[in-house]
Amino acid sequence: MKCWDPRIEEMPKEELQRMQYKLLKSLVYRLYSFSPFYHDRMKEQKVHPDDICKLSDVHKLPFMFKRDLRDNYPDKIFTATKDELVRYHVSSGTTGKPTVVGYTQNDLNNWTTSLARGLTSLGLGRGDVIQVSYGYGLFTGGLGMHYGAERIGATVLPASVGNTERQIELMQDLGATAIACTPSYLLHIGEVAEKMGVNIKKDTQLRTGILGAEPWTEGMRNRIQDWLGIRAYDIYGTSELSGPMFTECAEQKGFHIWSDIALVEIIDPKTGESLEAGEKGELTITVLQKEALPMIRYRIGDITTMEEGICACGRTHPRIQRIQGRVDDMLIIRGINVFPSHIEYALMAIPEVGEHFQIVVERKGALDDMLVRVELNKESFSDKINDIMKIRQKVEHRLKNSLNVNVDVELVEPGSLPRFEGKSKKVIDKRLM
Amino acid sequence: MDTKKYVIRQISIFSENRPGRLAAIAHALGEEKINILAFSIAEANGFGVVRALVDHPEKAHDKLLSMGFNIAFTDVIAVRMKDQPGGLYEVAKILGDSGINIEYSYAYSGKEGAVLILRVDLVEDAIKKIQNSGATLLERSVFH
Numbered sequence: 173m174k175c176w177d178p179r180i181e182e183m184p185k186e187e188l189q190r191m192q193y194k195l196l197k198s199l200v201y202r203l204y205s206f207s208p209f210y211h212d213r214m215k216e217q218k219v220h221p222d223d224i225c226k227l228s229d230v231h232k233l234p235f236m237f238k239r240d241l242r243d244n245y246p247d248k249i250f251t252a253t254k255d256e257l258v259r260y261h262v263s264s265g266t267t268g269k270p271t272v273v274g275y276t277q278n279d280l281n282n283w284t285t286s287l288a289r290g291l292t293s294l295g296l297g298r299g300d301v302i303q304v305s306y307g308y309g310l311f312t313g314g315l316g317m318h319y320g321a322e323r324i325g326a327t328v329l330p331a332s333v334g335n336t337e338r339q340i341e342l343m344q345d346l347g348a349t350a351i352a353c354t355p356s357y358l359l360h361i362g363e364v365a366e367k368m369g370v371n372i373k374k375d376t377q378l379r380t381g382i383l384g385a386e387p388w389t390e391g392m393r394n395r396i397q398d399w400l401g402i403r404a405y406d407i408y409g410t411s412e413l414s415g416p417m418f419t420e421c422a423e424q425k426g427f428h429i430w431s432d433i434a435l436v437e438i439i440d441p442k443t444g445e446s447l448e449a450g451e452k453g454e455l456t457i458t459v460l461q462k463e464a465l466p467m468i469r470y471r472i473g474d475i476t477t478m479e480e481g482i483c484a485c486g487r488t489h490p491r492i493q494r495i496q497g498r499v500d501d502m503l504i505i506r507g508i509n510v511f512p513s514h515i516e517y518a519l520m521a522i523p524e525v526g527e528h529f530q531i532v533v534e535r536k537g538a539l540d541d542m543l544v545r546v547e548l549n550k551e552s553f554s555d556k557i558n559d560i561m562k563i564r565q566k567v568e569h570r571l572k573n574s575l576n577v578n579v580d581v582e583l584v585e586p587g588s589l590p591r592f593e594g595k596s597k598k599v600i601d602k603r604l605m
Numbered sequence: 606m607d608t609k610k611y612v613i614r615q616i617s618i619f620s621e622n623r624p625g626r627l628a629a630i631a632h633a634l635g636e637e638k639i640n641i642l643a644f645s646i647a648e649a650n651g652f653g654v655v656r657a658l659v660d661h662p663e664k665a666h667d668k669l670l671s672m673g674f675n676i677a678f679t680d681v682i683a684v685r686m687k688d689q690p691g692g693l694y695e696v697a698k699i700l701g702d703s704g705i706n707i708e709y710s711y712a713y714s715g716k717e718g719a720v721l722i723l724r725v726d727l728v729e730d731a732i733k734k735i736q737n738s739g740a741t742l743l744e745r746s747v748f749h
Binding site for chain 2: 586
């Protein structure tokens, strides 16, 4: 089957935009009337639902940020009652409070529909066995993918994460044709399989990977495809949008963002101005039909570009390209969000080292590896190797405690790290190179 | 006994473990016409400490500090060894028998025979024990 819902997926652009305008207009009216949060925000911005007269008037609406969710923990922004809520997911926050996302039945249906279209577009369907190796539970990956895969009539193998040898046995015994997991977990599976003497290319029926929840590159895609003999597709989503939501189609040319589900803008992160199609900027999404936790102009913080043209697959919906970075320098290390500002804060409290630092992130084997390079202060240098090792251990220990992730520290000579005027480039993310 | 004249000022320099660092140090000392009499490199994971006895330690210190290096003075002693089998044993035994710990050490072939440079935990005790045992300590003036 080429399309899950050809009427929508191949709808002419003008019709799609008319539909988006209607959905936006009713969303804005609903929130202005029923959501104190959005009502106040619109008042502050001096915008009334009557001012939204065409699709591009979305620019008049206020932005929403991650901090709005944290500030309103756990459910102060929800616009559904307990009667209407059917599920919660909670995203792990390493700093402050986590964020809670609630879903009505319609929210779950839209999420599942979005994935059903995506999975169909990359060639999966009835007869496929999809091994869902994202974590099941509070994290959105496992359950989201589970329902999407069931919807298209595939057989779900709800393997979750871990117990890798058993995963490989089941993959063989039950004939899994696709796996959904993080790219690093798939690499790990590949390595464990080799140790077990299992050649994924020859000894399994695996031919598709649906990989996401962390940044990866075209280089890694090529490596995975060559090594494991599968086609590897990127998937995009965050818990605020519902979960993993948008996939690439068989063309592998960016995620199709379904226009009836989300209105995408790419903006200049500094000025908030909208950018032209093809220009690189911050992804901003309005989820058009969300009931429990509405999202208007939500600034996810991911940097990408948008492609408006019709895809070679025939779908008319816009595509966004692979995520190219973060506005706030946030890094995802082994699934944990790390902000360079927290590293800076932790280092400031350690007198033996300077305040300049550099972060180098690499993927070593299947794992993300974070190295923090920091300058040893003149006063703390002693002739003794052991003393220097102790300083390094102290820095590693402090960083681990404040970031919740293992960090390697390298002490370097004072003045040797690059100094920057204005915005510094402290992060070298080799996973994105 | 005046032990001070046997205490030698070694310079220790923190260095990243990457190509060109030793060359940078050596070039700077050469430019200042500072002679390196003995030296060693201690290597740890990702960094190293370069230790040297030079004829003008103060000048070397100021020059390297001005270039941004982490540099410190450390007190060491120098013992003449017999340049023959068992020579090192004699010196090491004196210190071991006296409960003095050697933190690190390096040797060089001096003008009048082999010399062992020692960094010990108890400098004064070490000087006394070595002298009492009849071995020869080199005075600071030999170096600078």
